[in-house]
Amino acid sequence: MGAGSCSEPADDQLRQAARQTLSHYELNAERFREGTRGHDVSQNIAALLRYIEAPAPWQILDVGCGPGRDLQTFTALGHIAVGLDGCERFVQMARTDSGCEVWLQDFLKLDLPAQRFDGVFANAALFHIPSQALPHALRQLYSSLKPGGVLLSSNPRGEDQEGWNGDRYGAYYRLETWQSCMQAAGFVELEYYYRPAGLPREQQPWLASVWRRPAA
Numbered sequence: 001m002g003a004g005s006c007s008e009p010a011d012d013q014l015r016q017a018a019r020q021t022l023s024h025y026e027l028n029a030e031r032f033r034e035g036t037r038g039h040d041v042s043q044n045i046a047a048l049l050r051y052i053e054a055p056a057p058w059q060i061l062d063v064g065c066g067p068g069r070d071l072q073t074f075t076a077l078g079h080i081a082v083g084l085d086g087c088e089r090f091v092q093m094a095r096t097d098s099g100c101e102v103w104l105q106d107f108l109k110l111d112l113p114a115q116r117f118d119g120v121f122a123n124a125a126l127f128h129i130p131s132q133a134l135p136h137a138l139r140q141l142y143s144s145l146k147p148g149g150v151l152l153s154s155n156p157r158g159e160d161q162e163g164w165n166g167d168r169y170g171a172y173y174r175l176e177t178w179q180s181c182m183q184a185a186g187f188v189e190l191e192y193y194y195r196p197a198g199l200p201r202e203q204q205p206w207l208a209s210v211w212r213r214p215a216a
Contacts, residue, residue, distance in 0.1 A: 017169035024167035029089035058118035064125025068094030112144035127155035138185035148215035157207035187211035
């Protein structure tokens with residue numbers, strides 16, 4: 001199934017994708033926490049923070065925060081971090097481990113406060129949103145940023161294919177398709193890069209990109 005259209009959703013299929021993906025994470029929450037505890041995403045955190053121009057400390061929304069690893073990092077850096085995840089077990093873990101405010105929200109039904117955040121950190125999260133539902137989610141994230149605010153996304157890349165990877169649903173975009181979706185939501189591109197750094201492109205499965213909500 002192609003992922004290139006960024007069109008509007010067909011509800012039943014989208015809900016099934018969300019339910020099954022979240023069920024996978026609920027059943028594997030502890031294993032996921034242990035398996036990702038040591039992942040180094042410092043390059044992505046630095047890329048987000050260096051583009052924020054407002055006075056610190058900053059309000060940061062960690063979308064798909066999982067068990068809360070990166071919430072702890074943002075807090076240690078002196079910022080005010082809020083987590084969001086659709087997996088109830090992850091939300092409980094993140095609240096306990098980070099001490100931060102963490103919201104339980106389905107990615108298909110994001111309902112975010114307007115113009116609250118200086119930065120949105122979406123690390124290994126937005127690819128789980130079916131392409132048909134992506135425009136709504138991106139509009140919500142755009143609206144949640146203060147004018148001039150910054151969003152970082154990091155997703156496994158692909159050739160615009162979309163579907164099931166075991167029990168998890170994902171959409172795997174080419175750079176050009178992802179750029180089109182972000183620009184359609186109103187974002188202005190600041191930077192993109194492939195990860196892990198320093199490897200040949202065929203060994204860099206992750207596409208990271210940084211975007212700004214225009215100040216005016």
